Structure formats: structure tokens, C-alpha cells
Amino acid sequence: MKAPSRPKAPGRSAPRSTARPAPRGRPEDTAGLPARLLAADALDRVLRGNTALEDAFANDAGLEPRDRALAFRIVATCLRRLGTLKAVIGGLLEKGAPKSAPKVETILLVGAAQILFMDVPDHAAVGLSVDLARGDRTTAGFAGLINAVLRRLTREHVERLAAIDTLAVDTPEWMRARWVRAYGAERARAICEIHAFEPALDLTVTGDPAHWATELNGEVLPTGSVRVLQAGLVRALPGYEDGAWWVQDAAAALPARLLGDIGGKSVADMCAAPGGKTAQLAAAGAKVTAVDRNGQRLVRLKENLARLKLSADVREGDAASIQAGPFDAILLDAPCSATGTLRRHPDIAWSKRPADIGTLATVQGRLLDHALDLLKPGGVLVYATCSLEPEEGEDQITRILATRKDVKRDEIRPDDVPGIAPFITPQGDVRTLPCDWVRGEPERSGLDGFFAARLRKSG
The missing domain is CATH 3.40.50.150 (Vaccinia Virus protein VP39)
Incomplete structure (x- = not known):
């Protein structure tokens, strides 16, 4: 797991590039493509195949752990902000997403999530999304559309986000209504707000929690669990192979x-x-x-x-x-x-x-x-x-x-x-x-x- 990253905030994001993606075929253009390929495949399996998120990454054989982690973060971000992403993309597509090629919307979601909510350079998010489209026969004919939509998003992200009630669209209405009835409007809103952020990694330890909090650069929670923010690859953390702790919220x-x-x-x-x-x-x-x-x-x-x-x-x-x-x-x-x-x-x-x-x-x-x-x-x-x-x-x-x-x-x-x-x-x-x-x-x-x-x- 990588360190959690906050959504890019209007006024604080990196300068937005309006340049066209570099020509394909150069080494730097293909770097990061395997992670995006996995992300698009996994997101498609979740949204259109009704596959659970934890089961959607079956096609990652041979992928570097770093690429797999990035792919998971992209998909999780897409799902956390799905309502917002669909609203933004819908506003940029005059005729809507092409029904004959449903993967076009998937690629747009993957690209838009990186542009709006992740620490990914705009040119990489756009260029790699175009490469994704060109590499699939069902979406190759829409590569130009994907390029145009995502480039426009890099320019108009502030106003597009400002026009959306993200708390309303990122949680299904029936869930939100249930939580309002059970816990009141204020707490229901707080639940929806926290869902937008990637959670920390919690551990249950068999020994001294304070020792492992120091060892893992974490903190001991009031109930004795150890919370780690910048965990990296879980299996590589001290104490994992020795069985000193396990992951548990x-x-x-x-x-x-x-x-x-x-x-x-x-x-x-x-x-x-x-x-x-x-x-x-x-x-x-x-x-x-x-x-x-x-x-x-x-x-x-x-x-x-x-x-x-x-x-x-x-x-x-x-x-x-x-x-x-x-x-x-x-x-x-x-x-x-x-x-x-x-x-x-x-x-x-x-x-x-x-x-x-x-x-x-x-x-x-x-x-x-x-x-x-x-x-x-x-x-x-x-x-x-x-x-x-x-x-x-x-x-x-x-x-x-x-x-x-x-x-x-x-x-x-x-x-x-x-x-x-x-x-x-x-x-x-x-x-x-x-x-x-x-x-x-x-x-x-x-x-x-x-x-x-x-x-x-x-x-």
C-alpha cells in the first residue's frame, strides 16, 4: 500500500499541461502502461462483471508490485469517486459514452481519476489513456475522443468539480437516506465525507504495540491496534515474516x-x-x-x-x-x-x-x-x-x-x-x-x- 494521497485541491494542484501527448513508441510513453491496463481491466470487471474489488486483480501475473499497487489505487479511487467522475465525464460528452464500446467509459474513468484525485502528471494520465484505447480493437477508433475529453478536463477541472455535489453523487441515494434515518443528517454526512479518503493500515500485534508502532513508524490507537500511514508493500514490512502482527481494522x-x-x-x-x-x-x-x-x-x-x-x-x-x-x-x-x-x-x-x-x-x-x-x-x-x-x-x-x-x-x-x-x-x-x-x-x-x-x- 502506498501512502494515502488527498484529492487534488483547486488552487493547489500542479500546473496543468495543455500539450498533446508525445508520439507513441518512446520508452517513457510505455512506462506505467501495464498498471493502467490492469486498472482498466479490473474496473471493467467490477462495474460490468459484478466482481468484488479484491477478486478483480486476477490478471496481474508477472506485474511489478509497484504497478499492481498503483493499479489498485486507481481502481479504488474510481470507485470512491464514481458519481463525481461519471458526472464530470458526462458533462464533457455531448452524446454520452458510446454504447457500442463500453470500455471507452472505463478508460475515461481511469484517466479522469488520475487527473482529478491522484498525484499523477496530467500528460501521463492523458497519454497513457490514449495508449490504452489504441491497444484495444473495441476502443481504438475512439482514441481521439478520449484524448480530447481528458485534455479538456485538465483545463476545466476546477469549474467542473465546483458544479457537482460530490457528497450526494458519490454515495448511492438509498444508502445515504438509510444513514440519515439511523444516525442523523450530520453524522450521515460525516460518513460520506470520510469515504472519499483512502484508509490507513491497521495492525493487530502479538507483542508490545508501542514497540511495533516505533518500528513501523505508526501510532498506537486507544484500543491497542497499531495504525500505519506509509506502509508500502505489506509483506516487506518488519515483523511480517516473523508473524509478529496481522492486518486487521x-x-x-x-x-x-x-x-x-x-x-x-x-x-x-x-x-x-x-x-x-x-x-x-x-x-x-x-x-x-x-x-x-x-x-x-x-x-x-x-x-x-x-x-x-x-x-x-x-x-x-x-x-x-x-x-x-x-x-x-x-x-x-x-x-x-x-x-x-x-x-x-x-x-x-x-x-x-x-x-x-x-x-x-x-x-x-x-x-x-x-x-x-x-x-x-x-x-x-x-x-x-x-x-x-x-x-x-x-x-x-x-x-x-x-x-x-x-x-x-x-x-x-x-x-x-x-x-x-x-x-x-x-x-x-x-x-x-x-x-x-x-x-x-x-x-x-x-x-x-x-x-x-x-x-x-x-x-
């Missing part, structure tokens, strides 16, 4: 800690992949059973555990029906809409639909009921989702407490986890929002939106 690190002292206890991680919470449970001394229905994701979980020198009983299966236990404690981080993670996964804003919330809530209810059946009398269960939608969080707990008499809420207290007090709700649950933890500039601020509740079974 500060909010995602909270649910496992709410189980309390689990040393020597049997604990189930019911939807375990990719394994950050499993690692937390194992590092705390629990006898962990990790369950997930996705075999490929379990491969990654096992690789992470091996690197961290931790162990767990890993089982592939549906957590809603698997027979195991009974367990002293259970962590159920249920599959959800993941609307609390849009900063890290901006594709979710454009892939989810309102109907998905109800469908997922039904799945979560079934998982929660079955997980409680696998819990020993007197045992504790933490239910969590990385969703901002009440149906996937607070409403699930209200339902389960109303329908099961063998369960009660075990209210979360400020002394359960250092620094957690600001996130405890009046009901005794935990709710974090992406706009929480304002720590100076936006790149240093925020965390994933999470909900967590602790339940105890009658004994």
Missing part, C-alpha cells in the same frame, strides 16, 4: 476481545475466514474451532495461521447447520452487507441493493439462533457485523432477546477494552462509525463501521 479487532479471558476455553469462530479473529482467539490461548463455508478463503486462513505460528481446528461447512461443540464461547461475525467497510471496499457501494439487507438479515437470524444452540449453559456469545444497517445489528439483538428466554444481554462496559467507551450504546452494545476517531487529517482518522453485542446463555 481497529474496529474489527474489538469483537474477539469482548469475549474476555478465554485462555484454555473452547471457542468457536463461526464465520472465520480470512482469519484475523481466529488469530486473535488462538493468540489469547483459546482452543479454537474455525468454521467457514468458503474453502478457498479457508486456505488463506490456514496460511495466515501458519505464518503467525498459531493453530486452530479448521472446518469447512455452513455455520447455520454445522454440528459441533458445545462451546464455552462463540464469536459470530456474521456475513452482512458490509456497508461499514466502504472505505476499504468501495465497490460495495455500487454492488449492493436495498433488497440485500432483508435477505442478509434473514441469514443472520438463522446463524445467531444456531450459534446459541451450540453454546454451553453459562457461555458467552459475541454477535458482530461490519454493517451500518440496524436490521443487521441492533434489530437482531432485539429479536433474539424477545424470542429466546434462555439468553440475556451481557452489557459491554468501558473497562472491557481500553478506549472502547465512546462506542458503547445506551443498551450496552458497541457501535462504531467510519467517521469516528477524528485524529487530525482524514487519512489518520476513522475506522470501519461495526456493531457488536454480547449475549450470555442461562446456566
Whole structure:
């Protein structure tokens, strides 16, 4: 991961070149082209193939890590600012994007994102976009159009951006309306604002957080996670090969800690992949059973555990029906809409639909009921989702407490986890929002939106 970069601000951006791109064929013209090729391919797979962002980079074999990182940043920027980019491009195309060549719009999005929001020279953004078009038979005939549109954008970027309500267009209206109802207009606006910025890298460490914050030039957050701004390639960072830490958002690190002292206890991680919470449970001394229905994701979980020198009983299966236990404690981080993670996964804003919330809530209810059946009398269960939608969080707990008499809420207290007090709700649950933890500039601020509740079974 490269250092986060802020969108180019009007009045502060570099001088804008109006020169035509240099003739093709010179070495400097092809430098950086592989990254743009990958970016355009990945963005097309996300927007038109409904592929998840993390799965869209399958065609990067042999690409330099630096080029892959740049391609990922380009695509993530396109998705974070998709509404703005489409509005700007639409205003520059009198007849709209050609329907016969949908990749033309993709190339324009890639070029415009670099011009407006990334530290890329204008001539490189324009020239490489033209090269992209010329290299594909479906877009070659539109290379001149792409050149003209992007060159015009380099001249008119200030007025074009000023004419757009970016907070309105960069978040789907149905999501924004939901957040206004749940959290009020001011906090909903703050959520939308923070989504425009690339997040920092959060780590959970097995040793002294202060040591690793110094070693990695980061800072220790109030809850003990280490936040790193200028990380570079994650695998190359000190401590990675030694298994001293793993990547995990500060909010995602909270649910496992709410189980309390689990040393020597049997604990189930019911939807375990990719394994950050499993690692937390194992590092705390629990006898962990990790369950997930996705075999490929379990491969990654096992690789992470091996690197961290931790162990767990890993089982592939549906957590809603698997027979195991009974367990002293259970962590159920249920599959959800993941609307609390849009900063890290901006594709979710454009892939989810309102109907998905109800469908997922039904799945979560079934998982929660079955997980409680696998819990020993007197045992504790933490239910969590990385969703901002009440149906996937607070409403699930209200339902389960109303329908099961063998369960009660075990209210979360400020002394359960250092620094957690600001996130405890009046009901005794935990709710974090992406706009929480304002720590100076936006790149240093925020965390994933999470909900967590602790339940105890009658004994």
C-alpha cells in the first residue's frame, strides 16, 4: 500500500499541461502502461462483471508490485469517486459514452481519476489513456475522443468539480437516506465525507504495540491496534515474516476481545475466514474451532495461521447447520452487507441493493439462533457485523432477546477494552462509525463501521 494521497485541491494542484501527448513508441510513453491496463481491466470487471474489488486483480501475473499497487489505487479511487467522475465525464460528452464500446467509459474513468484525485502528471494520465484505447480493437477508433475529453478536463477541472455535489453523487441515494434515518443528517454526512479518503493500515500485534508502532513508524490507537500511514508493500514490512502482527481494522479487532479471558476455553469462530479473529482467539490461548463455508478463503486462513505460528481446528461447512461443540464461547461475525467497510471496499457501494439487507438479515437470524444452540449453559456469545444497517445489528439483538428466554444481554462496559467507551450504546452494545476517531487529517482518522453485542446463555 502506498501512502494515502488527498484529492487534488483547486488552487493547489500542479500546473496543468495543455500539450498533446508525445508520439507513441518512446520508452517513457510505455512506462506505467501495464498498471493502467490492469486498472482498466479490473474496473471493467467490477462495474460490468459484478466482481468484488479484491477478486478483480486476477490478471496481474508477472506485474511489478509497484504497478499492481498503483493499479489498485486507481481502481479504488474510481470507485470512491464514481458519481463525481461519471458526472464530470458526462458533462464533457455531448452524446454520452458510446454504447457500442463500453470500455471507452472505463478508460475515461481511469484517466479522469488520475487527473482529478491522484498525484499523477496530467500528460501521463492523458497519454497513457490514449495508449490504452489504441491497444484495444473495441476502443481504438475512439482514441481521439478520449484524448480530447481528458485534455479538456485538465483545463476545466476546477469549474467542473465546483458544479457537482460530490457528497450526494458519490454515495448511492438509498444508502445515504438509510444513514440519515439511523444516525442523523450530520453524522450521515460525516460518513460520506470520510469515504472519499483512502484508509490507513491497521495492525493487530502479538507483542508490545508501542514497540511495533516505533518500528513501523505508526501510532498506537486507544484500543491497542497499531495504525500505519506509509506502509508500502505489506509483506516487506518488519515483523511480517516473523508473524509478529496481522492486518486487521481497529474496529474489527474489538469483537474477539469482548469475549474476555478465554485462555484454555473452547471457542468457536463461526464465520472465520480470512482469519484475523481466529488469530486473535488462538493468540489469547483459546482452543479454537474455525468454521467457514468458503474453502478457498479457508486456505488463506490456514496460511495466515501458519505464518503467525498459531493453530486452530479448521472446518469447512455452513455455520447455520454445522454440528459441533458445545462451546464455552462463540464469536459470530456474521456475513452482512458490509456497508461499514466502504472505505476499504468501495465497490460495495455500487454492488449492493436495498433488497440485500432483508435477505442478509434473514441469514443472520438463522446463524445467531444456531450459534446459541451450540453454546454451553453459562457461555458467552459475541454477535458482530461490519454493517451500518440496524436490521443487521441492533434489530437482531432485539429479536433474539424477545424470542429466546434462555439468553440475556451481557452489557459491554468501558473497562472491557481500553478506549472502547465512546462506542458503547445506551443498551450496552458497541457501535462504531467510519467517521469516528477524528485524529487530525482524514487519512489518520476513522475506522470501519461495526456493531457488536454480547449475549450470555442461562446456566
